[in-house]
Amino acid sequence: MDEKTEELRDIFTSVTDGEDTVTESQEDTRGSLEQDERTVEERLEAVITQMHDRYGFETDLSDEELIAVAEGFYDGESDAEIADSIGIDAETVFDARLAMHLIGEDDADEVDLAVIRAREESDAELAERYGVDTADISRYRRVADAKDESRAANDRYRDEFDSLLGDSDISDRMATDVREDGLEDATEGMETDVSF
Known part of the structure; x- marks a missing residue:
């Protein structure tokens, strides 16, 4: 070791309270486009529960039916079409949409x-x-x-519905693209003309 290196080593050990090495434990984590481990339905139910608690909106519809209303709305269905699929009237669907801030x-x-x-x-x-x-x-x-x-509410609930239902096809497509790109990179240059 030359004089400069020894001097740097002394500075390092004095700064680190005499330890010769400094390491930080690392954690194996996997990247994900989806940070929340709950399903989309569970997250939708959580949003609806928050809205029930905050606004106390009255409805005879179950959370599953309210989720169906929200999904139908984002699928571009009319109130009548949503009502037919659930087995209720269109006015009830309209009321439920407004209660969930889903305004077309x-x-x-x-x-x-x-x-x-x-x-x-x-x-x-x-x-x-x-x-x-x-x-x-x-x-x-x-x-x-x-x-x-x-x-x-700063359109908070509408934004949550947008992120869960409006972009769900985008995040699914992005996850598929990431998987495909990863496979493409891993197999690039490999000989694929193999006979068995």
């Missing part, structure tokens, strides 16, 4: 919800003013209320 673009696509929200007139007066049914005004107000409730 066509729920109030022809109406300015800010205007409806700000009006103090009755549903009948607004229906007459805008030339629509009273039931439509009532529906638009419910959509506006659900949007307000979602915004008050």
